[in-house]
Structures are given as structure tokens and as C-alpha cells.
Amino acid sequence: MRLDPLGNFSRSHRNGELRMDHVGQSVRLLGWCKRSRNMGSLVFLDLRDRWGVVQIKADETEIEPELLAKLKAVRSEFVLGVEGTVIERQSKNPNLPTGDVEVKLTDLKIFNTANTPPIPVDDVVEGGANGADAGEDLRLKYRFLDLRRPSLQRSMILRSEVSYIIRNHFRELDFIEFETPILTKSTPEGARDYLVPSRVHPGEFFALPQSPQLFKQLLQVSGFERYIQICRCFRDEDLRADRQPEFTQVDVEMSFVRETDVQDVLEPLMVKLSKLVGKEAHAPFQRLAYADAMEWYGSDKPDVRCDVKIQDVTGVFATSDFNLFRAAAESQGQRRVRGLYFAGEQAGAMSRKQLDELQDIAKHLGAGGLPYAKWGKDGFASSFKKFISPELDAALKAEFHVEGEGLAVFAVGTEAQTSKVLGELRLRLARTFGQLDESRFAFLWVVDFPLLEWSEENARFVACHHPFTSPHPDDMEMLESNPGACRAVAYDLVLNGYEIGGGSIRIHDAETQSRMFRALGIGEEEARSKFGFLLDALAFGAPPMGGLALGLDRLVMLLVGETSIREVIAFPKTAQARCLMTDAPSEVDARQLKELHITTTAHAAPQTYRAGVMFFESVPAELQAPFHALQTLSHSAKPHSASTITMDGEVVRVETSNLGGPSFEFE
RNA sequence: GGGGUUGUAGCUCAGUCGGUUAGAGUGCCAGCCUGUCACGCUGGAAGUCGCGGGUUCGAGCCCCGUCAGCCCCGCCA
Numbered sequence: 001m002r003l004d005p006l007g008n009f010s011r012s013h014r015n016g017e018l019r020m021d022h023v024g025q026s027v028r029l030l031g032w033c034k035r036s037r038n039m040g041s042l043v044f045l046d047l048r049d050r051w052g053v054v055q056i057k058a059d060e061t062e063i064e065p066e067l068l069a070k071l072k073a074v075r076s077e078f079v080l081g082v083e084g085t086v087i088e089r090q091s092k093n094p095n096l097p098t099g100d101v102e103v104k105l106t107d108l109k110i111f112n113t114a115n116t117p118p119i120p121v122d123d124v125v126e127g128g129a130n131g132a133d134a135g136e137d138l139r140l141k142y143r144f145l146d147l148r149r150p151s152l153q154r155s156m157i158l159r160s161e162v163s164y165i166i167r168n169h170f171r172e173l174d175f176i177e178f179e180t181p182i183l184t185k186s187t188p189e190g191a192r193d194y195l196v197p198s199r200v201h202p203g204e205f206f207a208l209p210q211s212p213q214l215f216k217q218l219l220q221v222s223g224f225e226r227y228i229q230i231c232r233c234f235r236d237e238d239l240r241a242d243r244q245p246e247f248t249q250v251d252v253e254m255s256f257v258r259e260t261d262v263q264d265v266l267e268p269l270m271v272k273l274s275k276l277v278g279k280e281a282h283a284p285f286q287r288l289a290y291a292d293a294m295e296w297y298g299s300d301k302p303d304v305r306c307d308v309k310i311q312d313v314t315g316v317f318a319t320s321d322f323n324l325f326r327a328a329a330e331s332q333g334q335r336r337v338r339g340l341y342f343a344g345e346q347a348g349a350m351s352r353k354q355l356d357e358l359q360d361i362a363k364h365l366g367a368g369g370l371p372y373a374k375w376g377k378d379g380f381a382s383s384f385k386k387f388i389s390p391e392l393d394a395a396l397k398a399e400f401h402v403e404g405e406g407l408a409v410f411a412v413g414t415e416a417q418t419s420k421v422l423g424e425l426r427l428r429l430a431r432t433f434g435q436l437d438e439s440r441f442a443f444l445w446v447v448d449f450p451l452l453e454w455s456e457e458n459a460r461f462v463a464c465h466h467p468f469t470s471p472h473p474d475d476m477e478m479l480e481s482n483p484g485a486c487r488a489v490a491y492d493l494v495l496n497g498y499e500i501g502g503g504s505i506r507i508h509d510a511e512t513q514s515r516m517f518r519a520l521g522i523g524e525e526e527a528r529s530k531f532g533f534l535l536d537a538l539a540f541g542a543p544p545m546g547g548l549a550l551g552l553d554r555l556v557m558l559l560v561g562e563t564s565i566r567e568v569i570a571f572p573k574t575a576q577a578r579c580l581m582t583d584a585p586s587e588v589d590a591r592q593l594k595e596l597h598i599t600t601t602a603h604a605a606p607q608t609y610r611a612g613v614m615f616f617e618s619v620p621a622e623l624q625a626p627f628h629a630l631q632t633l634s635h636s637a638k639p640h641s642a643s644t645i646t647m648d649g650e651v652v653r654v655e656t657s658n659l660g661g662p663s664f665e666f667e
Numbered sequence: 668g669g670g671g672u673u674g675u676a677g678c679u680c681a682g683u684c685g686g687u688u689a690g691a692g693u694g695c696c697a698g699c700c701u702g703u704c705a706c707g708c709u710g711g712a713a714g715u716c717g718c719g720g721g722u723u724c725g726a727g728c729c730c731c732g733u734c735a736g737c738c739c740c741g742c743c744a
Binding site: 035037038039040041042043044046055057059060061075076089090091093095096099116117118119120122130131133134135136137138140187189190191192210211213235236237238239240241243364365366462463464465466467468469564574575576578580 | 668670671673674677678679693694695699700701702703704705706707735736737738739740741742743744
């Protein structure tokens with residue numbers, strides 16, 4: 001098809017803004033053909049741009065045949081320039097903002113054609129094609145088309161608006177916007193880094209920032225006092241619906257502040273952003289200690305739109321015949337029995353099947369089963385009914401304030417185990433029973449996080465927040481004596497069960513920072529090489545400081561009412577951290593690798609190691625995987641020797657001298 | 668790293684107990700149609716049943732493997 005050049009064609013109006021006021025005006029419009037309806041000698045075409053849709057009309061009695069033919073040749077998603085006159089419609093469409101008018105075509109430019117879209121470019125109402133229902137892999141592959149859909153356009157525009165509001169908010173409060181490095185230094189704590197090899201420094205790597213944490217602190221040392229950055233952060237960890245390998249953080253840092261000073265700056269911002277989407281939020285936000293959050297909600301990011309709390313009922317079973325629960329009562333606090341009680345007919349009417357499904361979920365979360373007690377229309381039912389004496393029944397009713405119908409579910413185990421199970425079930429049941437007010441925005445601060453937690457994997461304490469978080473002033477002594485019990489001046493901002501931000505007051509003196517590194521098992525030397533610049537900075541007059549980082553993607557996701565941050569990121573990656581549109585990551589030329597002094601083992605054939613010598617009859621316990629043993633041994637093997645090894649239950653003789661023994665393939 | 672789930676026409680899906688030529692809606696193409704707006708009517712084209720192997724007289728369906736999307740656990744200072 002012959003395309004028209006853009007020439008000096010320009011729009012006089014946006015499609016979505018045409019109203020009765022415009023009737024009689026001659027207009028020039030731009031956009032894409034959303035759909036056309038051809039009635040033979042009468043043709044309608046919906047023209048879409050960023051601002052809306054307007055109907056174009058051509059009538060054979062009013063138009064030259066060539067122009068009508070040209071219009072009839074237009075297909076979906078063709079790019080058009082339309083010249084015409086705004087007229088009042090004969091039959092109006094109340095579903096369309098521009099539905100009272102239409103544009104009588106006087107000239108048409110076809111700037112470009114379009115293939116039939118592989119996914120619907122519409123989010124249509126009832127029944128019709130709906131781009132949002134297309135497979136997400138296709139939506140991501142053709143993201144440029146997906147983004148043409150009005151709903152995604154709205155989300156992207158709202159995201160932009162949120163960014164403006166954030167920048168204005170902080171600017172009004174005298175914050176200064178910075179850009180910190182993207183190519184920076186790998187840090188030992190925290191998530192896995194994305195690495196960037198250095199061409200000019202063979203064998204050395206930059207890391208992409210997991211957050212600009214240290215830079216924003218250093219800018220406080222420089223005396224800027226109020227820092228803001230909307231910055232990209234990178235973490236090479238496995239993904240979730242609310243986690244992407246690169247995400248955007250609203251990064252804030254302030255000097256001479258206490259925890260509440262930071263929170264006071266954020267709360268009005270949250271109120272403004274809520275208002276943007278028609279939600280009401282009221283500052284100051286609720287504050288909840290971490291310990292209470294775990295105790296009542298089983299989560300450090302509780303959704304407080306539901307009032308139901310987890311209750312400890314260990315004591316109730318202290319004298320019962322139900323061994324599982326009584327044993328917990330006798331465990332001196334090691335194990336506990338905790339429960340959730342939901343009142344209402346719906347709760348009392350949970351079927352056996354529904355409870356079984358719930359049990360599966362509980363098991364998936366590490367529970368042995370799901371003991372329950374149900375007060376329903378048909379009377380009392382329980383998975384441990386035979387152990388429930390009239391006294392126990394009364395005690396349970398008193399504990400849960402049972403009046404009428406309701407359902408109690410229980411978990412037994414350690415605090416962490418029961419929190420996990422009941423925390424999740426609380427949300428599911430609240431949703432099932434309609435006891436979670438989805439229309440609300442419930443902000444809260446979770447405060448007094450622990451400073452450190454024991455890591456089994458590393459056999460040492462690791463920072464709950466990060467290693468620069470100030471210990472709670474009241475707990476400072478415990479840093480050495482009882483690190484696990486030491487609280488931090490760290491706080492999370494939670495909205496509807498999502499952690500949308502987190503921050504802390506920082507350590508601002510070198511001595512405390514050194515104590516913190518010691519508590520983390522980071523030696524003097526390592527601290528020097530990894531964080532020397534920070535320790536230097538702290539020694540040159542660092543002010544007391546603190547801040548916070550907001551997860552912008554999650555925040556926008558909640559503002560637009562989505563459940564995946566991919567819906568508010570223009571070009572997101574899949575759960576496997578791949579971009580289906582560009583097909584990144586991908587292999588690179590050998591030449592590029594060579595220049596970077598990199599070799600990859602990814603596609604190397606499995607190497608065959610000939611392990612010659614066995615010093616012993618059996619493999620030591622720590623080397624039980626044979627290839628580990630062989631790998632180790634092959635390094636220290638004598639040139640000529642032989643021994644036997646048990647492999648898959650078979651005793652094999654292995655000789656180095658002739659390499660006649662079996663060989664093992666491992667990568 | 669582990670668990671779950673999905674993969675059939677461009678798209679969304681159905682496909683019975685393993686049995687003849689794999690269907691529907693929508694989209695697409697063609698024709699007709701002067702008030703449509705999810706236009707309507709008529710007709711048509713359209714399939715590597717994700718990929719590879721196996722069982723079977725016979726596989727979209729059963730088995731093994733593998734790839735990809737999604738969800739979750741671990742992980743994410």
C-alpha cells in the first residue's frame with residue numbers, strides 16, 4: 001500500500017477531547033485505527049490516540065469515491081491522519097466520552113499499515129477480545145503492542161504522575177536529587193550482585209547497585225542533609241509477582257533525624273498518592289512493633305484491613321488429652337499452640353472439602369496438618385473432637401469469644417512455624433469470608449525490627465536490614481552479649497500486606513560501625529577492604545542520619561490495583577529473569593568475551609576427570625558425594641598408585657599408572 | 668535449588684474411556700449491507716496438539732525426558 005508522508009500534517013485536537021462544543025469545527029486528528037465498521041456506503045472508524053477515541057464517519061453521498069475506498073482499505077492499527085468536520089451524531093453513544101459527536105471525513109492520510117496484531121490491542125468489556133487475557137508470554141514478547149492498550153497506558157501515565165508528585169513533594173521540603181553510580185562495588189552482604197566485567201582491569205568486576213545505600217550516607221557526610229533519588233536497583237535473586245531483577249526505589253536520606261522525622265516526611269506523601277487514586281489515608285499511620293506484628297499477624301508486613309488476630313491458646317490445652325497440643329504446653333515455650341478464630345455463618349459453614357484444601361495449604365507451608373474447630377449450623381465439628389471435653393469446649397469459646405457460628409484453625413510448633421502458617425491462613429480466610437475490605441488503603445509502620453538474625457547457612461549473625469543500621473540505643477550493650485535480642489532502629493512501611501518501604505537510622509560513628517562488623521563476623525581487614533571508604537567517612541564528621549527507600553513499582557502496583565509489578569513496568573522480565581521481547585540475556589561474541597578477559601563454562605562439555613589414587617578404603621563423610629571426593633583427591637594424587645572405591649555399591653579397583661580404571665564424568 | 672500449574676487455529680479455550688476427517692468463539696480474508704459503536708448476514712482460509720523419546724494395532728489424551736509462561740517455598744542485607 002502507498003503510504004502518505006507526514007509532511008506538515010499536524011493535529012489540531014486530541015481525539016478524546018472532542019465534545020459538542022467542537023461541532024462545526026474543522027479538525028485534524030492523529031492516531032491508530034481501533035476498529036472500523038463498514039456498512040457498504042456508510043463507514044465508521046474509531047480513531048485512538050493517548051487521550052481517547054473518537055468516531056470517524058464517511059457517507060458515500062458526501063464523499064468522493066476514491067476517499068471512501070481509501071478509508072475502506074484501512075485495517076486495525078493502521079496509523080492515520082484524519083481531516084474532517086465535527087458534527088453531532090444522529091445516534092449517540094453514552095459509553096464513550098466523545099459519544100455525542102463524530103468527525104465527518106474530508107481527507108485521510110495513511111502514514112503506516114500494520115500486520116494483524118498477535119494479541120488484541122483492546123481491553124474490551126464483556127465477552128469480546130481482551131488483551132489482558134492474552135498469555136503473558138505473548139504480551140511480553142509484543143510488549144510494544146500490549147502497552148498500546150488503554151489500561152496499560154493508564155498505568156504508565158499514573159506511574160509518571162506518581163513520580164512527579166514524589167519529586168515535587170521532596171523538592172518542597174528542600175531535598176536535593178542526586179544520581180549515584182550504576183557501576184559500583186560488589187558488597188559481601190545481602191543479595192547476589194549483577195556483575196559487570198571491567199575491560200581495562202582484567203579479572204575485576206563492577207557490581208550493579210542493590211541500592212545506593214552507602215552513597216546516600218556519604219552524601220550526608222558531605223553535608224547535603226536531605227537527599228532524594230528515584231533510582232534503579234538490581235538484585236540477582238529469584239523472582240516473584242512483586243519482585244523483578246531490576247526495580248525502582250525512591251531513595252531518601254536525611255541528616256540530624258530521628259525515626260519519626262523520617263516517617264513524618266513520608267506520611268503526607270502517602271496521603272497525597274492515595275488521594276491521586278481516590279483513596280483516603282490518614283496520618284499519622286499506625287505503628288506496630290515487629291514482635292507484635294509477628295505475634296498477632298504472623299507477618300512482618302501485616303494486612304490490617306482484617307481485624308482478626310492470631311491468639312496464643314497454648315495454655316488452654318495444658319491439661320487436655322490431645323497429646324499434640326499438650327506436649328506443646330509442656331515444652332516450656334519451645335512450641336506453642338496458636339489459633340485464628342473467624343466468626344460468621346460463612347466461617348461456620350466451611351465444608352470438609354474446603355477445610356481439606358486449607359489443610360493442603362497449611363502443609364505446604366510446613367504444618368503437619370490443620371486442626372480445626374467449627375461451630376456451625378449443624379453443631380460442633382472438629383478434627384480433634386474426641387479430645388474436646390465440655391470444659392475444653394467452654395475454654396475455647398471463652399478464649400475466642402465464640403458467639404454463634406464460627407471457625408477456629410490451629411497451628412502447633414515453634415513461633416516461626418506457627419506464624420508462617422497462620423499468617424498465610426489469616427489472609428486466605430479473611431478473603432474467603434469477605435472480611436478483608438479490599439477498597440481500603442491501610443498503611444502502617446512496623447518498627448523495632450531485630451538488628452541481627454542467626455544464619456544457619458553462614459553459621460553467623462547477619463543483618464536483618466543492612467550492616468549500617470543503628471542498634472536501638474537501649475540495646476547497645478547487647479550487641480556483644482546477646483546479639484540476637486538486640487533491636488534495631490529500623491522500620492518498614494506496609495500497605496495492605498505489602499512492604500512498600502523500609503529504612504533505618506544509620507550508624508554514624510566509626511566505633512559503633514566496627515562493633516557492628518565484629519558482630520557480623522566481618523574481620524578488621526575485610527571491613528577495611530570492603531567498606532574502608534565508609535569507615536573513613538564516618539571518621540571525618542558524619543552527622544547522625546537516617547532514611548528510607550520506597551519500592552516504587554510495588555507502590556504503583558497497589559495504587560492501580562494490580563497484583564503484579566509487571567503491570568506497572570514498561571518492559572518487565574519474566575519469572576526466569578528473561579526479557580521475551582529482546583531475548584536478553586543472550587550469548588555474546590567470543591571476541592567480546594576475550595576483550596573482557598572472560599571465559600564461560602556454561603556450554604563446556606562435561607569434563608572427564610581421571611582420578612587415580614585412593615588413599616583410603618572409604619570416602620570420608622564430608623566428601624560422600626563421589627565426585628567431590630575425586631576432585632579433591634585428584635589434586636593430591638601420587639603418580640603411580642591404586643586403590644579401590646565403592647561406587648553405587650560396587651567395589652572397583654582404580655589405578656593411576658595405566659588409567660585403566662573407571663572414569664567419572666562431572667561438571 | 669524445590670513444589671504446583673498451564674502449553675491444541677493469530678488470540679481465548681473445549682476435546683469424553685486411547686479409536687473415523689481435531690472443534691467452538693473471536694480475529695483474519697472475500698461478498699452483501701446508510702446509523703454502527705462487541706455492527707449484522709453469507710461464505711472461506713487457517714493446526715509441528717510446545718519439543719524429543721517411549722508404550723500401543725492406534726496417542727492431543729498414557730509413560731519418561733525437556734523447554735517455556737505463571738504461582739508459591741527456599742532466596743531476596
